[in-house]
Amino acid sequence: MAFSPPNPDLLTPLQRDLLEAFFAREQRMFLIGGGALEIAANKVCTLLSRSEIKDLVDMQQLVAAGVDVDQAFVDAEKKDGGAEPATLAWVLDQLSIAPSARLPGGVDPVELDRFRVDFIKRLRALAFSRARLK
Secondary structure (H helix, E strand, O other), X not given: OOOOOOOHHHOOHHHHHHHHHHHHOOOOHHHHOOOHHHHXXXXXXXXXXXXXXXXXXXXXXXXXXXXXXXXXXXXXHHXXXXXXXXXXXXXXXXXXXXXXOOOHHHOOHHHHHHHXXXXXXXXXXXXXHHXXXX
């Protein structure tokens, strides 16, 4: 049986966005690692700059895939000096998600809001632990 690539029409918008972001990077990432962690660092910067729901959906998927959030912030700080867990916690705290919202990829708005609240707690804990180390 011959290999055939997946039909792009069968991918969710989230999957398409993640694949486009992944393959838009320089190919050296295959040699040094990166991938989801690089995307997570970019998402941190994006959430801080525009804080759109679709970016929170992407971050939810990345966290669910096991991305190291602390390392994502270390990498994000190299791109944007203002990428701090406390800042993102504040930004996400200002975001509201209506239970009736239609979200990208068919994500449940109640689930995403629960993730948002839990992620804020995680970000605050990360900010406090970093402050203790300084």
